[in-house]
Amino acid sequence: MDIADIIVKLGFGAVIYILALMLIKSISTYFKKRAHFGRGHSASIKLAETVQKEKRQHPRVNITWPVSIQVSQGTIEAETKNISLSGAFICCHEPLPLRENFHLTIDSPNHDPLTLEAEVVWSNINVPDEKIVNRGMGIRFIQITEDDRGFLSEMISAHLD
Numbered sequence: 001m002d003i004a005d006i007i008v009k010l011g012f013g014a015v016i017y018i019l020a021l022m023l024i025k026s027i028s029t030y031f032k033k034r035a036h037f038g039r040g041h042s043a044s045i046k047l048a049e050t051v052q053k054e055k056r057q058h059p060r061v062n063i064t065w066p067v068s069i070q071v072s073q074g075t076i077e078a079e080t081k082n083i084s085l086s087g088a089f090i091c092c093h094e095p096l097p098l099r100e101n102f103h104l105t106i107d108s109p110n111h112d113p114l115t116l117e118a119e120v121v122w123s124n125i126n127v128p129d130e131k132i133v134n135r136g137m138g139i140r141f142i143q144i145t146e147d148d149r150g151f152l153s154e155m156i157s158a159h160l161d
């Protein structure tokens with residue numbers, strides 16, 4: 001049986017219909033593969049850009065200082081793990097909710113305690129224990145005196161050298 005016999009038996013319209021379906025299937029598969037590659041490729045580029053791009057405005061240094069957090073329920077004793085002129089990572093067992101404002105007292109060596117207002121900007125409270133090194137929260141300073149900012153700047157500069 002050759003192609004001419006198939007066309008005669010099925011009819012010319014049926015053969016065109018089958019060829020059209022095969023063509024549509026091929027085109028569909030092509031574009032699905034292309035779209036999938038594009039999505040994965042751009043996603044990996046975006047991830048790489050996110051990982052490489054530092055979003056912080058100020059350098060952060062690893063400094064461990066005791067802190068007291070005053071909230072309506074009482075005082076939470078914790079410690080910094082790192083600090084910058086604009087914020088810090090506070091290591092504590094029960095981080096506060098996002099966007100909560102609180103009074104923070106930082107006990108730094110050879111200086112009066114720094115007392116300022118801060119806000120929680122991120123927290124790892126919902127991350128399983130086995131996936132984190134230190135339970136805590138990232139905070140940003142809302143109000144800080146010029147004297148305290150100057151002291152922090154000196155301490156950060158000293159740790160960067």
